[in-house]
Amino acid sequence: MRYLLRKLAFYLVALWAALTLNFLIPRMMPGDPVDILLAKVQQRGGSVDPATRRAYELMLGADTGESTAHQYVSYLWNLAHGRLGTSVSDFPAPVSSVIATSLPWTVALVGLATLLSVLVGTGLGVVVGWRRGSWLDSLVPVTTVLSAVPYFWLALLLVAVFGSALGWFPLLGGYDVTLNPGWNDDFLRSAFHHGVLPAITIVISSAGGWLLGTRNMMVSTMAEDFVLTAQAKGLRNRRIVVWYAARNAVLPTVAGFAISLGFVVAGSVVTEQVFAYPGIGSKLLQAVQNNDYALMQGIFLVITIAVLGANLLVDLLYGLVDPRIRANG
Template sequence: MRFYLQKIVFYVVALWAALTLNFFLPRWMPGNPVDILISKLSAKGPVTESTRHALELMLGTNSDEPVFIQYLNYLGSVFRGDLGVSVTYFPANVTDIIGQSLPWTIGLIGVATVISFIVGILLGQLAGWKRGSWLDNFIPVTTMFQAVPYFWLALVLLYFLGSRIQMFPLSGGYDVYTVQPGMSWAFISSVIYHGALPALTIVLSSIGGWMLGMRNMMVSTLSEDYIVTAEAKGLHPRRIMTAYAARNAVLPSLSGFAISLGFVVSGSIVTEMVFSYPGIGSALLTAVQSNDYALMQGIFLVITISVLGANLLVDLLYALIDPRTRVRA
């Protein structure tokens, strides 16, 4: 119980530090979101001082209040779920924009990350168990896809499978001309069809790392004494491979998977830009280009929470898989 309590306290402190940093970083950056918004509104007419003060209150940058009071107001707004108003999509709330973009990113990047991890771990397990086989010799080919520039691989697949063969669509998250968003099979199938090529790009570029890491850990684990003991007892080779070797070899990969799973929320800006996919990565790029500090703050906050949550979950699962981690040094 003490182990789990220490972990929870650590991540609560990390969350507080992330919230604090997320509050001060935009204020240290050059520029002012109020001035940017006023420049947009001034095209429709003159902006008075009272209007400017109202915009400062709305964006949480009231210059009349001390920074500490602004910080407390920011924490209160975050815990209420109020992340402010977006300058780029004014007067839309940041929460609404993130809520619209996040399901697209989780559906695409999340599914592709889980698929690449599961397939990579299983293939790496087999490659490490059968060293020198064709699967073991195939690993350098998979790592080649990870070594090439990500955008280059996306463009190559888009050119051959999307443009030349026309097996997949070139852009978009669904067919906006013939399908209406909703819980219908026509919309779901269109989303799967449009997300297949971006997902394939993510799987090809990441599966090699999971395979190589699992394969090397399997080779190292198979030389341990408890594996030799299990073989001497006459246990079935499949049981030795899965229950003894793979269970211990997969532990380092779980930590890497936690980080990857946490960053699923951040999306892949390159993927979403190449395929014109409507996700959180595209929203983040738009926010950076437009100096939309409220939207940037909101997206960074969601990314931070997802990474911390994923790492906390894996730390707790890690302790269940390997009880040695709960033992105090």
């Protein structure tokens, strides 16, 4: 229990520090979201007076008449009550609805593709590490080269071949725009069809790292005394691989996987830009371009919670797997 309380206290302090940076960084950027929104109003023929500007400042949470300390307290108070503000980029939609609309696309695409790449890379790494020196070792340099290829270049190559030349997959978008989004067969099939190519790109570019890491850990684990003892006892190879070697070799993979899940949201920007995918990464880039403080802070909040939650999960899992960590923690 003391180990759990210490971890929770540490991550609460880390969350407060991240929220503070989340408040300060957007305000250090040049430009003003109120000016951007008022410029859009003027382009449409609207008139802007001091009262209108004051109303927009209060609505967007960018009140230049208040001190930074007062804005910080208001920011924390609004967060505690679930009020994330109004988005300039998607005005007048609230930030919470923008995130709720775009986040499922990112989680479904990048999250599932990350899970698939970890399973494929780890599984192949276990087999290659167990059969080291065989022809399976030729998979290591191939996957390493694929992992070193810039992601955007690999994505454009797959789009040119499988999307443009062969026409097997759509080039852009997350679904057929002629369909109404919803839980119906036509829309789900269209969303799946549009997501196959981005998912394959993620798997190809990231599975090699998991394979190489797991393979090296398997080779190291196979030289441990407990594995040699199991072999000397005449245990079946399958039992030795699964319960002795792989069980210990995949521990770093578990930690890396949990942390990579935390970065699913942050790592989706390039993916969604190349494929014009309607996820939260595109919304983040749009928010930066429009100095949308509220939307940037909302997305950064989601990223912060995801990363801290993933790290907390790793610490708790390691505490369960290895009691020595709890004793020393």
